[in-house]
Amino acid sequence: MPQQPPTPALVLDVPKLDSFVTRFEDALAEGWPNSILSYSFKTNALPWLLSYMRDRGVWAEVVSDTEYELALAMGYAPDRIVYNGPIKSRDRLWAALVQGSVVNLDSKREVLWTAELAGQLPETTLAVGLRVNWDVNVYCPGESTSTSAHSRFGFNPDSGELDAAIAVLTDAGVRIAGLHMHRNSQTQSIAVFRAAATVAKELISSRNLNLDWVDIGGGFFGAEDGQPTFADYVTAIREVLEDVVDPAETQLIVEPGGALIAVPVEFHASVIDVKQVNDQTFVVTDASRTNIDPLFRRKRPFQYELQTEATETRPTQTIGGFTCMEDDRLMELPDERALATGDRIIFYKVGAYTMSFQPQFFIESPPAVYVRTHAELIQVRSKSTVQDYVQGQRWIPAKDNLDDAANGMGPWLAPSR
């Protein structure tokens, strides 16, 4: 059995990751063999993970030039990259189109740039997808994660912006080859994916589209065992879409992030102190909420394990972080064993939108990352040092002659002799 890492540390369990990727692959192979499984880089862009996905044949799903360049640096060929998001630069968009990436446009300037490129390449028929702006609440009330009434992503069919984009592209000789339907949802239910497929189906019929791909996006729930399964999602999507597309001709693209990487990652912390303040017990740890709930908005309790010798319990314990923020509190433990200095707390299922949201330097640098196989524990990222932090930055170097500095600044800076 591999050892435990020094804390604080993130640990990626490789057998669990293997099982999630295999299950999604199997669901697609069974339900829609002509499909692309792509991994959403933004969810967790740990280089080890990106190279793992590449070796498993999973495509990259990226939403910025920088993520695109990271995919290239990780050895993904351009024709294994799905390029989404509204912030593409003209040069990267053009290169992606010419080099065979799957490109879904998400802003008007991208439409104009694609039309411009088509004008420069009269011998080539460019093919693009369009992100669709649709209201998940109309189909599944209460599912939207947007704080205001509408989502800001994609081209809206009702305002005429989708048809305007189609017209500009078609006039320039560009083929509308795909629709991109991604929406996050509150419950990640099958109904949301059925709704996404239904909107796509209506557009395919009403706009008479002949598509190479329907990109249904990410937002799946990654159940360890239990419902819904990846196969349940693929079946539901297929049931709706096969009325209007031939699955042998039109590819289904999926872009899971959290569904693949949330569960396989755990976070290990140690207790560094226990403080009693009136009736409240604070357990101070070498972790911070910034490590595993960086947006401070998690409502569900963490799944955890306590590694302690304690046998007696306390009615409540507040697990706190090491930073100076009062609300850096990770959880309240009700009726749990009384933790003591040196005990270990393991937080489970923390791989999605945690490592990628770490501040580069806030009191501490982000923790080390390990991957665990059946046989070993391997460090794949070390905790960055002050040298890593200052590298590539400019600052005013310290004066060699401290006497001069002291003369200018006052006697309290005089070097001790």
Ligand SMILES: Cc1ncc(COP(=O)(O)O)c(C=O)c1O
């Ligand atoms: C376009 C797109 N695809 C895929 C994902 C991945 O979503 P999730 O991690 O919920 O699977 C996101 C995340 O918001 C996204 O914006």
